[in-house]
Amino acid sequence: MTLSNTPFNPLDRPAINPLFLFRWEEQEQAYLLLYPEGIIKLNDSAGNILNLCDGERTMESIIAELKVLFGADDIDGDIYNFMEVARGKGWIKAED
Amino acid sequence: MAKAGSKLKIDGNGKPLWLVLELTYRCPLKCPWCNNPLDFDELKNELTTEEWKKVLRDARAIGSLQLGFSGGEPMLRPDLEELVDEGNRLGYYTNLITSGMGLSKDRLSELKRCGLKQIQLSLQHSNREKNDIMVGVQSHDEKMAVIEEIKAQGFPVVLNVPLSRYNIEAVDDIIDMAARTGVEYIEFANIQYYNWALLNRAALLPTREQIEYAEARVNEARKRLGNKPTIYFVVPDYFDGRPKACMNGWGAIHLTIAPDGSALPCQEAQVMEGVDFPNVRDNDLGWIWRESPAFEMYRGDAWMKKPCVDCDEKEKDFGGCRCQAYLLTGDATNTDPACSKSRHFDIIQSAVAAARITSGPQMPLVMRSRGAINGKMRLIRP
Numbered sequence A: 001m002t003l004s005n006t007p008f009n010p011l012d013r014p015a016i017n018p019l020f021l022f023r024w025e026e027q028e029q030a031y032l033l034l035y036p037e038g039i040i041k042l043n044d045s046a047g048n049i050l051n052l053c054d055g056e057r058t059m060e061s062i063i064a065e066l067k068v069l070f071g072a073d074d075i076d077g078d079i080y081n082f083m084e085v086a087r088g089k090g091w092i093k094a095e096d
Numbered sequence B: 001m002a003k004a005g006s007k008l009k010i011d012g013n014g015k016p017l018w019l020v021l022e023l024t025y026r027c028p029l030k031c032p033w034c035n036n037p038l039d040f041d042e043l044k045n046e047l048t049t050e051e052w053k054k055v056l057r058d059a060r061a062i063g064s065l066q067l068g069f070s071g072g073e074p075m076l077r078p079d080l081e082e083l084v085d086e087g088n089r090l091g092y093y094t095n096l097i098t099s100g101m102g103l104s105k106d107r108l109s110e111l112k113r114c115g116l117k118q119i120q121l122s123l124q125h126s127n128r129e130k131n132d133i134m135v136g137v138q139s140h141d142e143k144m145a146v147i148e149e150i151k152a153q154g155f156p157v158v159l160n161v162p163l164s165r166y167n168i169e170a171v172d173d174i175i176d177m178a179a180r181t182g183v184e185y186i187e188f189a190n191i192q193y194y195n196w197a198l199l200n201r202a203a204l205l206p207t208r209e210q211i212e213y214a215e216a217r218v219n220e221a222r223k224r225l226g227n228k229p230t231i232y233f234v235v236p237d238y239f240d241g242r243p244k245a246c247m248n249g250w251g252a253i254h255l256t257i258a259p260d261g262s263a264l265p266c267q268e269a270q271v272m273e274g275v276d277f278p279n280v281r282d283n284d285l286g287w288i289w290r291e292s293p294a295f296e297m298y299r300g301d302a303w304m305k306k307p308c309v310d311c312d313e314k315e316k317d318f319g320g321c322r323c324q325a326y327l328l329t330g331d332a333t334n335t336d337p338a339c340s341k342s343r344h345f346d347i348i349q350s351a352v353a354a355a356r357i358t359s360g361p362q363m364p365l366v367m368r369s370r371g372a373i374n375g376k377m378r379l380i381r382p
């Protein structure tokens, strides 16, 4: 992957890697990531986070929305960690 | 293609997650290792556009997610774009598996517009003359131009290089060419011996030394180039002592529809004589997948005999490939002879041993072409 290694910052706008297809699958009642060699069924929180990675929203606003959605306040660290893992797996990239 | 260790991150739960449509068996190339049926030219009644669309809808309804358009050469179908469009609209991840012949700039942009996600292009050699001899048709220049165009349109390039004795020495050159032109992925697909490949096996099967050479070159290139390109290479079953986990099991997650609408648990399944594969023209796809005798036949492990039935590896490889067991031992319920525990393992070992003595430039091959094969002789055998 040619993705940069600098950590995400609050103004980055994470977006799904265009090689992947991210969508809700009614039959699985889950968000899926489809890519050339496979299919990943995401758990609830991962699916809800990726659903906001549209290349428009900044990290700041994603975290603000998730706080409401998850009804939790102390999640900044977890979200940043998740984003790094997701980027490491090539699911998302940062646009600025 | 049957392949060890496809990265399935979702339990099939009994759904045909992977759908492959073989739109046609027609093809401008004549690859002598082609895994299409030997009697491909007897098939005249390809499904119509509307019939294929119905397959797409019905398969989505029973849970298919990954969609491959293959063949033959899928570019020969003028309705390919329309089918990709429909597949994309239905929510599939759409893949095109092509020789590149006929993949013009215009069609490529139309496919992109229709939502095609990825293209896998087959290439046989880095050397133009050798490539064209291998497939029996001038095609190398066109394939190289297609690589450029795929890149230009923003698709990643996935090369499929079917490996045999005839191109294994070119592994380095192919990797260098790929690195130079910015190809993202190379899959060195060790040829699997069904149909035309089995017919030509004595001429195609590499020696163990060649397999080791190729693997070493791939490992060296991975060190040198990192993942530019990413290189896939899996030691083939003939040299591994264990069979491949073919299709993740019969009727588990994979569904192929042949050009005439026959529904198959794997592209090679038609080699099994006497199995009545249901057709989407006559039967409901849900019934075909869930209940038809052909799909139930080797599902799970009720069909297994010794040694598989008592083996602690049966969850890993499902006893190997039913088609290979049938083709090489005459009985599909036998252990795949690629397994060292099979009492037919000598069949594989002797083929591997023979690869050393039969290697040489004087071996003729039968090219995949109309009328090359007489498949009816067995019918008049006394």
Ligand SMILES: C[S@@+](CC[C@H](N)C(=O)[O-])C[C@H]1O[C@@H](n2cnc3c(N)ncnc32)[C@H](O)[C@@H]1O
Binding pocket: B001, B027, B033, B034, B035, B036, B070, B071, B072, B073, B074, B097, B098, B099, B100, B120, B121, B122, B123, B160, B161, B162, B189, B190, B191, B192, B193, B194, B197
């Ligand atoms: C049968 S072809 C059909 C699509 C198209 N004509 C092409 O060549 O890509 C599908 C893929 O299978 C590969 N292939 C063909 N025969 C094979 C064999 N016996 N073992 C392994 N791969 C094979 C080809 O290289 C190609 O990537």
Ligand code: SF4
Binding pocket: B027, B028, B029, B030, B031, B033, B034, B035, B036, B071, B072, B073, B099, B122, B368
């Ligand atoms: S493998 Fe070769 S002959 Fe077979 S369908 Fe593909 S291009 Fe045609």
Ligand code: SF4
Binding pocket: B242, B243, B307, B308, B309, B311, B312, B313, B314, B315, B317, B318, B319, B320, B335, B336, B339, B340, B341, B342
């Ligand atoms: S005996 Fe059967 S289940 Fe065991 S490793 Fe061999 S093929 Fe697989």
